[in-house]
Amino acid sequence: MRFGKKRKLAPRYIGPFEILEKVGAVGYRLALPPSLSEVHNIFHVMMLRKYHSDPLHVLQFEPLELKTYMSFEETPVQILDPRVKQLRNKNITLVKVLWQYHGLEKM
Template identity: 50%
Template sequence: MEFAYNSSFHSSIGMSPSEALYGKSCRTSLCWSEVGERVLVGPEIVEETTQNVQVIRSNLKAAQDRQKSLGDRHTTDRVYKVSDWVFLKLSPWRGVVQFGKKGKLSPRYIRPYMITERVGEMAYRLELPTELVKVHNVFHVSMLHHYVADPSHVIPPQPLEINPNLTYDEEPVTILDWKENVLRKKTMSLVKVLWSNHSVEEAT
């Protein structure tokens, strides 16, 4: 494995690690030396090593520029103002430990928070509720997503009558859809009913 790694070509430095370190391709120990091979001693080794270092630096610079150009395609400069509302992105670890959000269907962003202060060039301080007093309130701009207020996002509460036994009555509101299920000897009609105190997604 060590021989395979040292003899493999690396695109970032433009050569193999063995060639970068020793100035020649890696060979097995059985045929390391060849008849008539030129041996470098003294200043020649220093000069060749210096040239290899310059080549490696230029190759690394080109690789870094290439990676940066690819990364900049998917990034945009985001600047927020004080009193703007933003969503907060949760990482899996932070969501479970600090915010109590866990599971496959846990939200990627949680409720909008107001920006109270800009900290440096890439961080903002948020106004967090009292139940998150243990969470540090300064977040990087990559964890924020701008929130645009929309009155349709606010769902008005509906009164719900609770029975003495802590249950409530369900009443059908309307039929959303219907179909016929054909069996061997008979046909059954199926309807999709919207119930009171439930949304359309919860129709049965």
């Protein structure tokens, strides 16, 4: 599950959060902030990373906008490149769209 931005190089981990208890053989219950109350608070050990404390490391927590059904709506901003692809018997219209939360990539 990716939090926040949706991109290839988006950060995969948020936190750190305190581990409250071990649940079963490979599950851990975390103390999540109220803004993440919609997220289940038990995570598999493979989804967690060890935090190495560093006094110079200042954590900046960005509040996330999560809806109740755990998704967000993307809206198109601009049509970048409309094309018509010709096959043998028919034409297919292709449209390259700039979405709201995605940047403009170099072609």
